[in-house]
Amino acid sequence: MGEFNLEARWPELFEHLEETKRTAVLNSLASAWHEGWVPNREDVENLTDFARGAIDEEEYDRRVAGASERSRVFNIAS
Template sequence: MAGFDVVTTWPELFKDLDDGQQETVRQVFATEHVSGWEPDRAAVADLVAFTLGHIDFDAYLSRSADRAAVELAS
């Protein structure tokens, strides 16, 4: 896969996901990368946690918003 591959970059985050789940998460971030955003480990970990059911959608959105606020402030 060309570009930024989150599965290759942080394989330890994906150990509990099946192949289909890994590909879904990979594609989400590949799309974001094409639009100019390179995710950090925390963003990927949160989507993996949501995919596994460890956090709900509200928590996922809240964490994403918190990260965006920090990025805007810096």
């Protein structure tokens, strides 16, 4: 599965998160990782942006739907 150290990989995404939100984001991502999710910058950025209030829930949902569609199209083409 590889190493789960997203803060070391993309420190700029976590630098503006307060400790409780950082912990919540990491716990959420770790849970997804244990279920087979492969860490990627886009997903981490979307969740950290949402957690720090840079985007609202509607924008978060829009971004996630877009990422999901791109992944689906890529997997069909592969």
